[in-house]
Amino acid sequence: MSKNNPNQFDVAIIGAGAAGMMCAAVAGQRGRRVVLIDHASKLAEKIRISGGGRCNFTNVGAGPQHYLSQNPHFCRSALSRYTPQDFIGLVKRHRIGFHEKHKGQLFCDDSAEDIIAMLKAECDAGNVSWRMPCTVQEVGKSAEQFRIATSAGEIQASSLVIATGGLSIPKIGATDFAYRIARQFDLKLVETRPGLVPLTFDGKAWQSLTELAGIALEVEVETGVKKERGHFLEDLLFTHRGLSGPAILQISSFWKPGTPLTLNLLPQLDVADTLIEGKGALKKNLGNLLAQWLPNRLAEGWLKINGFDAGARIADMPDKSLKKLGDSLNRWVILPSGSEGYRKAEVTLGGVDTRELSQQTMMASKVPGLHFIGEAMDVTGWLGGYNFQWAWASGVAAGSAV
Ligand SMILES: Cc1cc2nc3c(=O)[nH]c(=O)nc-3n(C[C@H](O)[C@H](O)[C@H](O)COP(=O)(O)OP(=O)(O)OC[C@H]3O[C@@H](n4cnc5c(N)ncnc54)[C@H](O)[C@@H]3O)c2cc1C
Secondary structure, three states: OOOOOOOEEEEEEEOOOHHHHHHHHHHHHOOOOEEEEOOOOOOOHHHHHHHHHOOEEEEOOOOHHHEEOOOOOOHHHHHHHOOHHHHHHHHHHOOOOEEEOOOOEEEEOOOOHHHHHHHHHHHHHOOOEEEOOOOEEEEEEOOOOEEEEEOOEEEEEEEEEEOOOOOOOHHHOOOOHHHHHHHHOOOOEEEEEEEOOOEEOOOHHHHHHHHHOOOEEEEEEEEOOHHHOEEEEEEEEEOOOEEEOHHHHHHHOOOOOOOOEEEEOOOOOOHHHHHHHOOOOOOOEHHHHHHHHOOHHHHHHHHHHOOOOOOOEHHHOOHHHHHHHHHHHHOEEEOOOEEOOOOOOOEEEEEEOHHHEOOOOOEEOOOOOEEEOHHHEOOEEOOOOHHHHHHHHHHHHHHOOO
16 A cells, blocks of 8 residues: 555544544654544544533642552553653643642643643644544454544554543543454453442432532542542532532542442541530530531531431530431441443543553554553543543553554
């Protein structure tokens, strides 16, 4: 096949999202002939809706400890070769204003569109060709190259990078494409499940809690044991369907169906000790005292739901009751019935098993020339800019190698 053939490329990348565009820009700027293929009609919708429209594009403290994977050391190499500071440098070169919001999370001052425009400009600087919107019908491989049958004709390339992301938010074009390609080439998959997702609850116990909808407060939340334990100090939001807010999104990635969560609604205070030891001096009734520590509506609702009389004088209450109240606040154990699923999940846990891939190049060791990057693989970040940092770092790793 002649190099003048307009459908012949060095590198074909399927999926023009965060990882795909980064990979294309890096490979293109190295002088490789690159084509980016995406089935969507609008570019990088997930970046556009991310971070509430302002894209939390990295986290200054991002490191391997912020990622979940069956192969936890895999991400180390790519993350150390392309760091948050490298991406910040790129953002600065494009004069995009940004600010730090919370725990190292960096957001655009104006809009996530600035990040999309930046990545597009970087692809243009690498003369990247586009096929979009374009449906991929089939992928085949001969000894020398990949043949990709698409709605825009057949494309041939010596390297193929799969950057089609995970299953989250099918409404904006998420598909299982990466997993299908992995299966086609006999690569192992780690079972997928929704992550960074609100959790749902049912049953009578939950019914009484729906009156707390709308209340937010900082809590400690934990689940799991040993290596699988997750533990966060973040904001919790009561909703009509269950619990949400950063605390729940974070812990949802660690949560396994059938296991409980333990929440501490007053992490700065040992409630039982404070009530029992201070009992003599505490002139207040329960309702007034709790309202000093918790949002008013939560204090009232919590006492009612747990069968306490808000008007009871603390001095008159038996230690056993005070201990029960303290435990309900400091060690609230609840069993989620499920999650809101991929419809609402920010990420997909699991994916292409990284034990099949090179940590330097993201290439499948069994299939020379085939690479997987971004969320498609079994590397999932916490909430807070870590998922984009993985998309950039894995994109650069593959883009520098293809
Ligand atoms: C609501 C929301 C908010 C988020 N906010 C943040 C945040 O602020 N910070 C953060 O770090 N992470 C955030 N994330 C996670 C982050 O968006 C993803 O982890 C990241 O986009 C993954 O990059 P990717 O390139 O692997 O996949 P994507 O960015 O999802 O790109 C995949 C691309 O592949 C295309 N594609 C899919 N299937 C096919 C197919 N069959 N054929 C052709 N093309 C296909 C899609 O159209 C898409 O363009 C958020 C996610 C959601 C859903």
